[in-house]
Amino acid sequence: MTHDSPKHTKLLSFHGDILTFQCKLPNPRDGEIRRGSELAFSRLTFQRDGCTFLKGNGGMAVINRKSSSNVDIVACTFALHVKNRVTSPCILLIQSKGNVFKYSLLTLSISNRLEPHMEFKLPYRMKDNVTILQGPTVLWSHAGIVFYTSLQAGEVRQIPIKLSLNCIVEFPLNKRKIFILGYQTQSKECLEDHLDAPGGSKTMGYFVEDGQVFNADLILPHAYSSITQCVFVISAEEVNSVLKSTVVAATSKKQLVYFENGIPIEVCLLPFEEPQHIQMVNTGRNGCLFAIYFNDGHVCAVWKDTFQVASCWSGVTSLHVDDFLSCGTDQMLLVFGSQSPLVDPVDLFLITDLCGTTYSHGQESSEGQQASDTAQENYLLTVQALQSRLQSGLTLLQDLQSDVRVKERVLRQSVQALTDLVSGREHILTQTEQEGLVSLWEDEPEDEAIHEKRQVMPVMPPPLVDNLWHRVIEDRLIVGVILSTESAIIYFCSSAAESVTLSILRERGQSQTPAVIQTHSQASWFPTPSPSTPSPPSPYSHPEPAAKRSRRTVASGARATHRLAVTAMTDLTPLLTSGSVKCPIMLHYVHRQGSSASVTAPGPTVVQCGQIQIDIQVKHHRQLMTNSQLTTDEAREDLLSLLAVLDAWTFLIHSPDHTLCDVAGWIQTSIPCERLEISPHYLLANPAGPSAVMLFNWQHKTPFQGELSVHCSQFKVLQFLDSLFGFLPASCSILRLRQGGGDGTVPRMAHSLEKEVLSLKQGVSSLLHGEEEEMEEVKKSSGVKKMEPPDPGSAEGLQRCREEWQRDKERSRRLLSPLVGVEHYRRLTQSLTQVQLEGDVAALLETQTLI
The missing domain is CATH 1.20.5 (Single alpha-helices involved in coiled-coils or other helix-helix interfaces)
Structure with a gap:
């Protein structure tokens, strides 16, 4: 086997490119004797214009400087590096010398260099079920036993049970991911500590991380365990310590079976035998595909929705699924075998998603390709x-x-x-520039003096930031800014708080991705703590009238006791490319006309608030989760972080028959929760961890009506509503409100659409009304004439028949294409345009409400 043999070349799709790894052995015919074996790699990028893969950057690494050892590639895939939290390509090499087999695991770093990860030796050659999963962890089977090794393990270990292996897969769980599935015949060895089953053949599962063994019939029924050859996990989660999963399995009976929690749901007959592996292709709006690779170079694609075979191919050497076109969805790359070993490894190929996008080289005509490109x-x-x-x-x-x-x-x-x-009062005129108006008298000296005076007025300083903080809750990063009281009063009001946002930037030099990180920002007012903070109102107390309350607030200056907090939430995973990340924080706001800070030109303004440093080694302890009586700044930041990360649900509870019961008291008695001292309107329930936190805010509007805000996950709110329905009387109604209380935009939009349809119907009817009346008159007149039918035998009767036929022909033509007056049509189009404009405005308001 020469160094150019295709058996020494492996292909791997990674981030839309194809990575080629070729193991080059020493060749004595070369002019210069090569020092040992080398591993060369290169990156191939697809170009739509030429429909070819162009070779990009690459490199080479010396594996063994001794020419007496044989080096070959065992497996090539990409896996998550647990320490760095970066997914990188992994290559497993084997060096054989006699009966000793040395294995080396190499990773391709971001700097495009091959770096050794770990090495281990075995007295045999790996042959069956070689898999590389997160860690990276290498797993394989030998003599009916599954072995694994990683840097965390530090040695080669074996699982304590002997299985007839079905698959080694990676489950999308939080802690336990690496899962081994197989079936075991009756044996009392290694199972007495784990299971109490006395005998029989069973489908077994084993988690490598914690060594847990359990009956896996809820994943794959025992009837299919002996014939299953490969498995693909679609979804998996643990609910109340019970594993819920959705998988597809290809069997030796030419079947593709869809399982939900161990129950077969769908079955599809496959056209080929001996399936090897399954991949999922996400085509976006057109749905998903299962791509199955079979032995002898066969490939089959099955639609996930209909579970029917979509297409088949033969003569395929490798199958890859990735976004090769950089369009946001997946495509399949089928690489076909080449006649000559000197040809590039990706010479004959087909890229398709079976949804109208097809690129090929040497497999289809150029006409189909051009038509696909044009479409x-x-x-x-x-x-x-x-x-x-x-x-x-x-x-x-x-x-x-x-x-x-x-x-x-x-x-x-x-x-x-x-x-x-x-x-008889004196009216004070405001400045014309402040109202956006232009004076008609430009030569008035008073206006020029006022204009010069306004030009020399000092520019207001940017808002002052009292505190910048951040929290890490599970896989999300929350950054918050608290503005000073003076800045909040000068620049913003309660109606303008929505225009204040935060942006998180990535520090320069760390990545080539855009500097701005996608975030979800929100602003809220909160009262500042004072010694005379009132206790929360009684559930049966009634608020005073709005007019009286507003006068008292303005007169006493109570608005000065509120501060503005702005938070931004983003996904933490893309930021953790290294151990420590620094992110600058920017504050965005818009000057409002008529505010006390409007001496500057109105428009968007950006203020730098500082920067935060994220360290994955530091554990963030939320004090509010352990002590609800805290009134410190850290407790307030914890509350704002929870309000930002949790989903908000607002419900209107109405009791038409009698006085509404004490909902807040029922919440405190039925759910273990405590009232927050930092904000007494909120009740905190923290049964286990941040993901199970629940915040309640109950406001009594009237004796028969109240508003309840719940901050938690969707599953938790469904459980809470089920309990709440059991507590409330049957006459009570619960209505979900939009965030912000709702403003009736949905009925307004529905009314506008209904008005538009009725206007169109009535307008068209009015246009055709005159034609219909004329047709009715003609029918009446023709009905009278039909009483004396003409005699076609005479010349006069024949002439009358011709005239009547001509009139019928003209009536038919006018009925098919009626003529309307220009003025009438113009009035109709103007009225319809006005109605459609009202509908567009209602749709815009509805969109803004949803946002």
Whole structure:
């Protein structure tokens, strides 16, 4: 076997590219004697224009400097490095010398270098079920026993049970991921400490991380365990210590079976035998595919929704699933065998998703390829045109809304001026520039003096940040900023808090990805602690009228006791590319016209708040989770972090028959929770960990109505509502409100659409009304004439028949294409345009409410 043999070349798809690994052995015919064996790698990137894979950067590493050892590639895949939290390609090599087999696991780093990860020796050659999973952990089977090794294990270990192996897979669980599945015949060895089953053949499962052994019939029934050849895990989760899973398995009976919790749901007959592995292809809106690779180079694709065979191929040397076109969805890459070993490893190939996207080289005609390219380009151009049209329409609607607000403000000031004139009071005019108006007298000296005075006025400083903090809750990062009281009063009001956002930036030089990290930001007001903080109101107390309450608030200056907090939440996983990450934090806000800070030009402004440092080695202890009586700044930050990371649900509870019961008291008695001292309106329930935290906020509106806000996960809120329905009387109704209380935008949009349909129907009917009346008159007149049918035998009767036939022909033509008046049609189009504009405004308000 020469050094150019294809058996020494492995292909691996990674991040939309193809990585080729080739083991080059020493060749005595070379001009210069090569020092031992080498492992060369290169990166191939697909180019749509030429429909070829272009060779990119690569490298080479010396494996063995002694020419007497044979080196070969055992397995090649990508796995998660647990220490660095980075997924990287892994290559397992074997060096044989006599009866000693030395194995080396290498990883390809971000700097495009092959780095040794670990080495181990075995007295035999690996042959069956060689798998590389997260860790990286190498697993294989030999003589009916499964072995594994990793840096964490430090040695080669074997599982304590002997299985007829079905598969070694990686489950998407939090802690236990590496899972071994097989079946075992009756044996009392190694099972007495784990299971109490006396005998019989059973399907067994084994978690490598904690060594747990259990009956795996809930994953794969025992009837299928002896014929299953490969398994693919779609989803898995642990609910109340019970493993729930969805898997597909390919059997030796030419079947693809879909299992849910160990129950077969769907079965598809496969066209080939001896399946080797299964992959899932996510094509986006068109659904998902299962790509099955068989022995002897056969490939079959099965739709997940219909569970029917979509297409088949033969002569395939390797199958890869990745986003090779960089379009956001997956495609299949089928590499076909080449006649000459000197040809590139990816010379004959086919890229397809079976949804209209196909690129091939040496497999299909160029006409089909060009048609696919044209369809793809037309699709992209259509989407871009629709997006531009939607953006222009939204911009136009926003401009119209701004004009309407200006007109309403001018009308209100005009009415106020007229009222002052009639009452004999002196009316104070505001600055024209402040109202967005332009004076008609440009040569007035007073205006110039005012303009010069406004130019020399000092510019207000940016808002001051009192505190910058961050929290890590599970896999999410929450960053918060608390503004000073003076800045919050000067720059923002309760209606303008939505315009304040935070942005998290990635420090320069760490990655080539965009600097701004995608975040979800929100702003909220909270009261500052004071010695005279009132206790939470009684559930049966009634609030005072809004007008009286607003006067007292303005008069006493109570708004100064509130502060503004802005939080931003993002996914933590993309940030953990190294042990420590520094992220600058930016505050965005918009100057509002008419505010005390509007001496500067209105518009968006950005303020740098500082930077945070994320260290995965540091454990974040949330004090509020252990002590609800804290009133420190850290406890307030914990509360704001929980409000940012938890989902919010708001419900309106109405009791029409009698006074509403004490909901807050029932929550405290039925659910173990405590009232937060830092914010007495909230009740905190913390049974086990951040994922199970629940926050409650009960507000009594009237004796018969109240509003309940629940902050928790969707599963938890369903359990809570089930208990709440059992507590409330049958006459009570629970209505879910939108965030912010709802403003009736849905009924408004429905009414607008209904009005648009009725207007169109009535308008078209009015256009055709005149034609219908004319047709009725013609029918009546023709009915009268039918009483005396013409005699076609005479010349006069024949002429009358021709005239009547001509009139029928003209009536049919006018019925198929009626003519309407221009003025009537113009009025109809104007009225329909006005109705459609109202519908567009309602749709825009509904969209903003959802956002």
